[in-house]
Amino acid sequence: MIEAAIGIDIGGTNSVFGIVDKEGKCLSESSIKTNEHETAREFVNTMADEIKKLIKGYKEELNIVGIGIGAPNGNYFNGTVEFAPNLRWRGVIPFCELFKEHFNMPIILTNDANAAAIGEMMYGAAKEMRDFFIVTLGTGLGSGFVANGEMIYGHDGFAGELGHTIAVSDGRACGCGRKGCLEQYASASGIVKTVKELLKKNNKSILNEIPEEEITSKNIFEAAKKGDKLALEAFDYTGKILGRSLADAVAITSPEAIILFGGLALAGDYIFEPTKRYMEENILNIFKNKVKLLPSKITDSNAAILGASALVWKDLE
């Protein structure tokens, strides 16, 4: 019999889930559409059925020890998802409670960046580390901080909102209602905004050949690889804003390493080099050249499942 945990990642479009053993091997996985379900309860009912099928269909007998869920705006203490802008269900959704109607086992929920941090700590770039943080550069910017070997959930379960610290005074309008939040600059959508601003000043770029509303961070990465100056400038500017914010975050928690994860982090040196350079340029002298800036080591397509399942093992410790 194999001991395993269920990992679930609830995303705006797709929700993925899988069976993961303690060594971080994903034994089986599947997905369902998230927003096709009228209510959160219907969504959970469908997913519970699919998970049971997955367990039944696996070739060997499984001892499922718990379920870990990563979700936007997930609250670890309450097991809820609260006011997530990307989900169709409004207000506070008691996901852990809904899943408990189907499974009699520990169910742990947190936000996706925290799940990613625990995944890195168990299986990835932060093995053996007690003090680090992860920054997920996707559509938005998520973050998860670990100190003394423990996730910082904060008093209310919502710690780790680095994406909503003010990076540029009176800067770009943010969905949160304020101006200049870091995620408006350092994220896949942030770099697209930067490119659009740069194109208004100077149209000598191969990105000018793409209709403005179709430009993606991937296009920008491709252009940078071809040596496009405007694309390179956009990466430099993104790294500048991110590097400065990381320097300030380092002064608070003094981590051993910062891990960059998610779509924009896949641009490799194009994003790592300027981020590291501006971080060092702006960091307090006692921290200079001490903090590693590392890529995630969980690069499988099922990274989100792995991170979510790691919540279970971490909780059982």
Place this chain on the structure above:
Amino acid sequence: MIEAAIGIDIGGTNSVFGIVDKEGKCLSESSIKTNEHETAREFVNTMADEIKKLIKGYKEELNIVGIGIGAPNGNYFNGTVEFAPNLRWRGVIPFCELFKEHFNMPIILTNDANAAAIGEMMYGAAKEMRDFFIVTLGTGLGSGFVANGEMIYGHDGFAGELGHTIAVSDGRACGCGRKGCLEQYASASGIVKTVKELLKKNNKSILNEIPEEEITSKNIFEAAKKGDKLALEAFDYTGKILGRSLADAVAITSPEAIILFGGLALAGDYIFEPTKRYMEENILNIFKNKVKLLPSKITDSNAAILGASALVWKDLE
């Protein structure tokens, strides 16, 4: 026999020390001049003699369980004070090692703000709290962060440098070599700088009667109490810069409370009201009206001794 700890606070001018019982009662205390000693070893020799006298002179028999030391730029992991600008001894000073030549017991050292945080957790405003941070508004700005009931020392022992996060882009020059650090604005010396800037624009203030180089934060407090508009404006500006930085720090660690400590915090509502107002104005919606802004509850003259002694009890836990 009474169980007690020794608390030592090493300051730029005076170093105070005392015997404290587990309930936080200071049984006996004394002080020596810090910078009158040629070497750190001579300083420690003198202090060790004085501590032994203090123990011997106490009316009851004492069982001393350990020594806690709070010091500027103190490193918890190494037991050292590293490159402290206010001490005459340069470089890395192994204080714990030097004290161990005189005392065969656990000796714990950290920076003064961390010691204050642990003091608040054991005896003050943060009793029973697991997630909070303290901001000390003295000549500079120190800070100590607690998450999951544990001090965040960080990977290298230097976490909690909120005073050296950039609060104003390209702002006032800081002793650390950078520009716009929070402590250049939110500290006793910071508010004096603000007043001097304001006096250049407008000299209708009773503070104008004091020679510029003699203005202190206490003068500004006194002027504010008399309704002096320029002094009130200086407090408002200080609260604005501090409140914005606190809002960003909240987004990272999501504390239950923030405790303000030190000279400038004694100005009460004059500093608390604008700080709280600007913090709430700038904070991410999910944290609004959740985070308490509290005055320190350790208001004795021997607060620093108490905080340092608390290190011992915390370590014995």
